Amino acid sequence: MLNNMMVGQFFAADSIIHKLDPRIKLLLTFVYTLLMFFIESMFIFTFNILAIIMVYKLARVPLKILIKSIKRMLPILLISAGINIFLIQGETVFKFLGINITKQGLCMVSTMIVRIICLISGMLLLLYTTSPAELVAAIEKILKPLKIFKVSPEEIAIMFSIALHFVPVLLLEAERIMNAQRARGAKFDSKHLKEKLKAYITIVIPLLISTSNRANDLAIAMESRCYHGGENRTRFKILHYSAYDLYALLISLLYVLLLLIFNKLDFFKIVM
Amino acid sequence: MIKIENLDCMYKTSNNQMVQALKGINLTINPGEFVAIIGANGSGKSTLAKHMNGIMLPKEGDVFVFGKNTKEEQNNLFIKKSVGMVFQNPDNQFVTSVVEEDIAFALENLEIPFDEMHERVRMALECVGMYEYKDASIESLSGGQKQKIAIAGAIVMQPKFLVFDEPTSMLDPQSREEICSLLKRLNETMNIGIIFITQFMEEVALAKRVIVMNDGKIVKDISPGCLFEDIDFLESMKLKAPQITYFCLELNKLGENINPGILDLKECADELAAALKGNKL
Structure with missing residues (x-):
């Protein structure tokens, strides 16, 4: 089952983290994301990674899934790191292909990679431990004030749920199209950038057509299951705050303060 | 009962040509009946099926579900609740990625209270033999299991009729057999009327009544046994026994x-x- 899991797919387990109210989890994920942009020290990032591992253990989500997801994003991370490392000026450490690689560049790139990994791990924890129905219910509650501007939070929430469900489906579809085009001679592995780009273009149009057909089928299926817009729908998951939510808030608050204090101190601060 | 009177349907193709998909269809299907609809590609089977639960509304003619006209807006929910529909590709029917949450989708739309909703989801899952997968991710299921979940998502509305638009065409033989015996069970034990569109003639044998369509018209309304005796007719319709x-x-x-x-x-x-x-x- 783990092998079939897609990035960000809900992982059902009986854990304290799963039991937390999704609104609290959304709020904590938001605060955590902001916090990651304030941190500059590699020591704190290391501390944070250990904390993430502990929370994943607490959530009974196998770390294997997280590592697999991060691995999938690694090419994007490495490309952006590769671009940045050549652009930062400073004290030269060594030369590569005639370009100066600086101490500042290396520090900045390593921090960037660790920061993104921390961010991805936090966001994925929310998706792994919150079922789509809970997320939809939470988004609906959080966006309720938008009703004043005649925006329907129910419709935004259902769109979010469908998008979340269809991302892995469309990824698989893209893979299938890629294989079909490869069988017809498309050169995705070509060393020439022009040929490679040409091959990738052959995926775009079939994928767009298939996505549009899927959207049409889904709309018909939703209609035949009595979907009539967001208003007045009852909920399969009803949200309740519990004592666990209060503890989670307090522990998170302490954690944020601790990290901010560490950040103020100059331990292992990155040289810029 | 589903009653179709003088139903015509025209649509425009991508070449701007008008095609008549249905021509003067008259048909009555009684509750508890097991009806198969067969015909070559483009004969109008799916268009007819979509008129039965109000997904398509007739421009010419009328469709009545238990006496209520599908054209009238106020009958919309009643008709969709009475006539459930299951499509060919289960992947395109799910709105969420967790089994029980997807099945509950129709009940949320019908404003069913919390406790009743959970009870009905449990019953629907038990009915299709998938209760142990209630927390599973839909993506982790096989094609046959996904189609069972799609069926559970329709029977949870407690419909009087279920329309199946080629539900087995994307499945392996084992899963096809499982889905067919599930349809038979739904018809026999729950008395749900089944309208089954299929290209597999072995599956047609499950039905008590077969409607053969050709060029937008019903050309035969007969029992499967009698139909298969007339091989020449079947082959003239581009079908096989x-x-x-x-x-x-x-x-x-x-x-x-x-x-x-x-x-x-x-x-x-x-x-x-x-x-x-x-x-x-």
């Missing part, structure tokens, strides 16, 4: 008197055994 029918016909050509209207493998074996015992062969 089940292998068992061809086997019986070949035996008849050899001078044996085996009924070509036999639909069941066991029944065929019994007739053959009887023929062998009587030294007929």
Whole structure:
């Protein structure tokens, strides 16, 4: 089952983290994301990674899934790191292909990679431990004030749920199209950038057509299951705050303060 | 009951040409009936099915579900609740990625209270034999299991009729067999009327009544046994009888008197055994 899991797919387990109210989890994920942009020290990032591992253990989500997801994003991370490392000026450490690689560049790139990994791990924890129905219910509650501007939070929430469900489906579809085009001679592995780009273009149009057909089928299926817009729908998951939510808030608050204090101190601060 | 009167349907193709998908359809399907609809590609089967639960509304003619006209807006929810629909590709029918949450989707739309909703989801999952997968991710299921979840998502509305638009065409033989026996069970134990569109003639044998469509018209409304006896008619409709029918016909050509209207493998074996015992062969 783990092998079939897609990035960000809900992982059902009986854990304290799963039991937390999704609104609290959304709020904590938001605060955590902001916090990651304030941190500059590699020591704190290391501390944070250990904390993430502990929370994943607490959530009974196998770390294997997280590592697999991060691995999938690694090419994007490495490309952006590769671009940045050549652009930062400073004290030269060594030369590569005639370009100066600086101490500042290396520090900045390593921090960037660790920061993104921390961010991805936090966001994925929310998706792994919150079922789509809970997320939809939470988004609906959080966006309720938008009703004043005649925006329907129910419709935004259902769109979010469908998008979340269809991302892995469309990824698989893209893979299938890629294989079909490869069988017809498309050169995705070509060393020439022009040929490679040409091959990738052959995926775009079939994928767009298939996505549009899927959207049409889904709309018909939703209609035949009595979907009539967001208003007045009852909920399969009803949200309740519990004592666990209060503890989670307090522990998170302490954690944020601790990290901010560490950040103020100059331990292992990155040289810029 | 579903009553269709003088139904016509025209649509525009991508070349801006008008095509008449349905021509003067008159049809009545009673509650608890098991009806198969067959026909070559483009004969109008799916268009007809979509008119039965109000996904498509008639421009010419009328469709009534338990006396309520599908054209009238206020009947919309009643019609969709009474006539559930399951499509060919289960992947395109799910709105969320967790089994029980997807099944609950129709109940959320019907504003069913929390406790009743959970009870009905449990019953629907048990009915299709998938209760142990209630927390599973839909993506981790096989094609046959996904189609069972799609069926559970329709029966949870407690419909009087279920329309299946080629639900087995993307499945392996084992899953096809499971889905077919599930349809039979839904019809026999829950008395749900089944309208089954299929291209597999072996599956047609499940039905008590077969409607053959060609060029937007109903050309025959008959029992499966009688239909398969008329091979020439089937072939003129670009259709084929089940292998068992061809086997019986070949035996008849050899001078044996085996009924070509036999639909069941066991029944065929019994007739053959009887023929062998009587030294007929």
